[in-house]
Amino acid sequence: MSLSQSLSDIFREVFNFKGELEDDLNPSSVPGWDSVAHIAMVEAIESHFDVRFTTEEMVEMTSVKKIKDVLKHYNNKS
Amino acid sequence: MVEFLSGSDSKEIQDLLTTCKEGNKEEFFSCLEKVRFKRNLFPIEASLLCETVFSHGYYRLAEDIIKYCELEAANHSEIIQIRKHIDLDHIDLADVRIWLGGTVSLHPLIPAIEVGLIHHRFKPFVACGGFDTLHHDLLNNDSDLFKFNPDFVVLAYDISHLAPEVVAPRRNLLQAYKYIDQGIERLQGSLTSFREKSSADILIHTLPKGDFPELWYSDGTSASNSMDLHTYLNRKITDLCRSLDGVYVIDLSRLAEEIGYRNFSDERRRFFASYPASANAMASWGILISDCIHTIKKGPRKVIVLDLDDTLWGGIVGEVGPLGVDIGPQYPGNSYLEFQRNLLDLKSQGILLAVCSKNEKETALSVFKSHPYIAIHLDDIVSCQIGWEPKPEGLKQIAMDLNLGLNSFVFIDDSPQERASVRQILPEVLVPDLPRDPVERPAFLKSLRELWPLSITESDIKRTEFYIADKKRKYLKAEYEDYEKYLINLKQVLQVGLIANHEWKRVAQMHLRTNQFNMTTRRYSETDLHDICSKGSRIYTGSLEDCFGDQGIVVVAVIIPEKDIWKIDSFLMSCRVMKRDIDVSFLRYIGMQAISCEVHTLLGEYVPTERNKPVADFYRSFGFNGPSIMKGSSSQWWKLDIKSALPETPAVRIMERYEI
Numbered sequence: 001m002s003l004s005q006s007l008s009d010i011f012r013e014v015f016n017f018k019g020e021l022e023d024d025l026n027p028s029s030v031p032g033w034d035s036v037a038h039i040a041m042v043e044a045i046e047s048h049f050d051v052r053f054t055t056e057e058m059v060e061m062t063s064v065k066k067i068k069d070v071l072k073h074y075n076n077k078s
Numbered sequence: 079m080v081e082f083l084s085g086s087d088s089k090e091i092q093d094l095l096t097t098c099k100e101g102n103k104e105e106f107f108s109c110l111e112k113v114r115f116k117r118n119l120f121p122i123e124a125s126l127l128c129e130t131v132f133s134h135g136y137y138r139l140a141e142d143i144i145k146y147c148e149l150e151a152a153n154h155s156e157i158i159q160i161r162k163h164i165d166l167d168h169i170d171l172a173d174v175r176i177w178l179g180g181t182v183s184l185h186p187l188i189p190a191i192e193v194g195l196i197h198h199r200f201k202p203f204v205a206c207g208g209f210d211t212l213h214h215d216l217l218n219n220d221s222d223l224f225k226f227n228p229d230f231v232v233l234a235y236d237i238s239h240l241a242p243e244v245v246a247p248r249r250n251l252l253q254a255y256k257y258i259d260q261g262i263e264r265l266q267g268s269l270t271s272f273r274e275k276s277s278a279d280i281l282i283h284t285l286p287k288g289d290f291p292e293l294w295y296s297d298g299t300s301a302s303n304s305m306d307l308h309t310y311l312n313r314k315i316t317d318l319c320r321s322l323d324g325v326y327v328i329d330l331s332r333l334a335e336e337i338g339y340r341n342f343s344d345e346r347r348r349f350f351a352s353y354p355a356s357a358n359a360m361a362s363w364g365i366l367i368s369d370c371i372h373t374i375k376k377g378p379r380k381v382i383v384l385d386l387d388d389t390l391w392g393g394i395v396g397e398v399g400p401l402g403v404d405i406g407p408q409y410p411g412n413s414y415l416e417f418q419r420n421l422l423d424l425k426s427q428g429i430l431l432a433v434c435s436k437n438e439k440e441t442a443l444s445v446f447k448s449h450p451y452i453a454i455h456l457d458d459i460v461s462c463q464i465g466w467e468p469k470p471e472g473l474k475q476i477a478m479d480l481n482l483g484l485n486s487f488v489f490i491d492d493s494p495q496e497r498a499s500v501r502q503i504l505p506e507v508l509v510p511d512l513p514r515d516p517v518e519r520p521a522f523l524k525s526l527r528e529l530w531p532l533s534i535t536e537s538d539i540k541r542t543e544f545y546i547a548d549k550k551r552k553y554l555k556a557e558y559e560d561y562e563k564y565l566i567n568l569k570q571v572l573q574v575g576l577i578a579n580h581e582w583k584r585v586a587q588m589h590l591r592t593n594q595f596n597m598t599t600r601r602y603s604e605t606d607l608h609d610i611c612s613k614g615s616r617i618y619t620g621s622l623e624d625c626f627g628d629q630g631i632v633v634v635a636v637i638i639p640e641k642d643i644w645k646i647d648s649f650l651m652s653c654r655v656m657k658r659d660i661d662v663s664f665l666r667y668i669g670m671q672a673i674s675c676e677v678h679t680l681l682g683e684y685v686p687t688e689r690n691k692p693v694a695d696f697y698r699s700f701g702f703n704g705p706s707i708m709k710g711s712s713s714q715w716w717k718l719d720i721k722s723a724l725p726e727t728p729a730v731r732i733m734e735r736y737e738i
Contacts, residue, residue, distance in 0.1 A: 036185055043357055044158075058346065
């Protein structure tokens with residue numbers, strides 16, 4: 001499963017977002033993406049990719065692009 | 079997808095998945111039944127099944143799947159996966175409304191509470207209060223809590239809000255106990271004020287030790303060490319249950335210990351979102367809350383039916399003889415011995431122990447009579463079915479013997495085949511999967527949540543005694559051909575009067591548990607009863623003593639006095655004393671009380687249910703006229719003009735109880 005497909009699934013699960021996954025999606029363009037849902041999204045990503053982010057990284061992940069950037073670090077590590 | 083599945087029963091699970099793919103709904107249910115005869119689903123299997131059925135276009139099967147799932151060990155992602163496939167709007171189950179309030183964020187509890195309640199066959203409506211609105215919600219009539227009108231209010235808090243001075247910088251630890259007292263007083267004040275306005279049940283929590291400042295090596299020696307503070311706080315919290323009714327405590331501290339503080343806490347969540355615990359901890363916590371709510375609504379299970387060979391003792395008595403079975407200080411006998419001792423603990427909380435075993439009766443009984451180490455004795459057991467009949471038959475016999483419904487039974491047997499046959503034939507009996515290794519069984523027994531009592535009254539402690547005395551009454555009855563003569567020889571004395579201070583709990587318990595001899599099945603809690611009394615109703619109770627012992631309160635009536643009529647709003651009697659003229663003598667007493675208040679008419683109501691058909695004609699046989707039935711209501715109304723003679727009951731002596 002591609003990264004985009006996985007994130008798309010997670011977005012649908014957490015935010016009930018059924019649209020196209022684009023890099024610039026962020027809390028203002030995704031309804032339901034509040035701080036409560038943010039932590040659910042982060043935990044869903046961690047669970048899916050079997051990683052654990054630092055709190056700083058978690059705070060950083062405020063758009064699809066930024067999420068992908070953070071995940072890049074973890075792909076490189078493994 | 080099926081790699082994780084192992085074990086000989088994965089074939090059933092695979093069949094289940096195949097029926098989904100083939101789109102065969104009937105086959106699916108038949109396969110699901112076959113699986114659950116063997117064991118409950120693991121959460122991961124349930125979550126996968128939910129996803130599979132959903133993706134094949136079968137919506138609304140998730141509720142049936144989680145009916146057969148062990149949820150205690152479910153982790154966060156399994157709960158989310160299951161919850162995803164549930165459509166709350168289309169669940170056809172009894173409503174239950176839960177309000178979550180507190181000084182921490184409790185949103186993550188919601189999916190687990192919802193899944194847990196659906197598993198227990200309720201339709202959940204769960205709402206969450208705002209951050210740190212605990213006192214505001216409880217105290218203000220126009221708060222969101224009151225608007226929501228919950229059946230249950232679940233309150234969670236942390237030490238920094240409950241007693242902030244205990245963890246504040248530059249704190250004076252020697253004053254810590256005073257700070258705790260102040261925090262508890264404030265909470266008690268809010269709960270008391272809430273209680274005056276609402277009869278919703280309240281669930282509060284003990285606090286995990288992790289919240290407290292630790293002193294490790296010096297902890298035990300310092301003046302206000304955190305170990306002691308922690309115990310003190312939790313003791314004051316549990317005391318709140320005694321000061322108000324309808325307050326229950328969930329031991330979160332214990333849950334944190336079981337999971338381990340490292341797994342329980344998640345600092346990132348705590349600082350970023352004010353969540354009190356990790357995702358997995360909150361999943362377990364939510365399930366625990368749903369189990370508690372289930373027990374409050376349905377009552378805990380009452381009877382444990384035990385197999386003997388390789389369950390109560392190691393080995394097969396028919397093969398090794400009564401002295402050859404394993405019970406004793408050495409392994410493996412010691413694990414069986416502890417298992418027996420844990421069963422006796424349950425007995426002292428009010429659970430009844432029964433035996434159902436395939437054995438030669440005398441051989442099996444001789445273990446109880448002659449084994450030097452056996453802890454359970456024959457007079458700890460209220461009913462024994464030892465023979466060669468199939469176990470479902472034995473269980474039905476025990477149910478008849480004890481006059482209790484099979485839905486209050488737990489069946490413990492080491493044999494998977496026996497368990498499967500009971501699960502198949504008697505689905506209302508709880509049949510947990512006993513661990514194969516005997517050393518795991520004592521802990522397993524303690525983990526069966528459906529046995530955990532909500533409160534323990536005198537009647538609970540003496541319950542086994544009561545049942546054994548009943549056996550003696552049965553033997554006495556057998557000696558008399560004339561039933562009336564037997565009753566008179568019982569020398570029954572019924573002590574009657576208005577409800578006394580120490581009786582409220584028992585009267586509420588009877589309202590919750592009595593199904594057969596219950597004319598209107600109104601499930602009044604202690605709060606409801608106090609409420610009813612304050613509006614002018616009278617609650618009468620009757621305690622029975624006969625030549626075999628004291629049976630405590632056995633009959634209760636709630637009377638609503640109206641102009642010239644006394645309306646019998648609730649009339650219930652313990653099934654243990656049926657056919658002993660107690661019902662008639664008590665109703666006669668109430669009739670006499672009415673006369674002494676210059677009232678000459680009694681109005682009785684009968685609301686038919688599945689369980690109370692045996693009492694449909696009670697009022698008629700007493701001499702009431704009726705029934706008259708109002709359109710649109712299932713109630714039957716019966717009227718008695720007390721000027722005519724009331725039935726006599728020579729077999730029961732009525733003694734009025736006076737306030738001293």
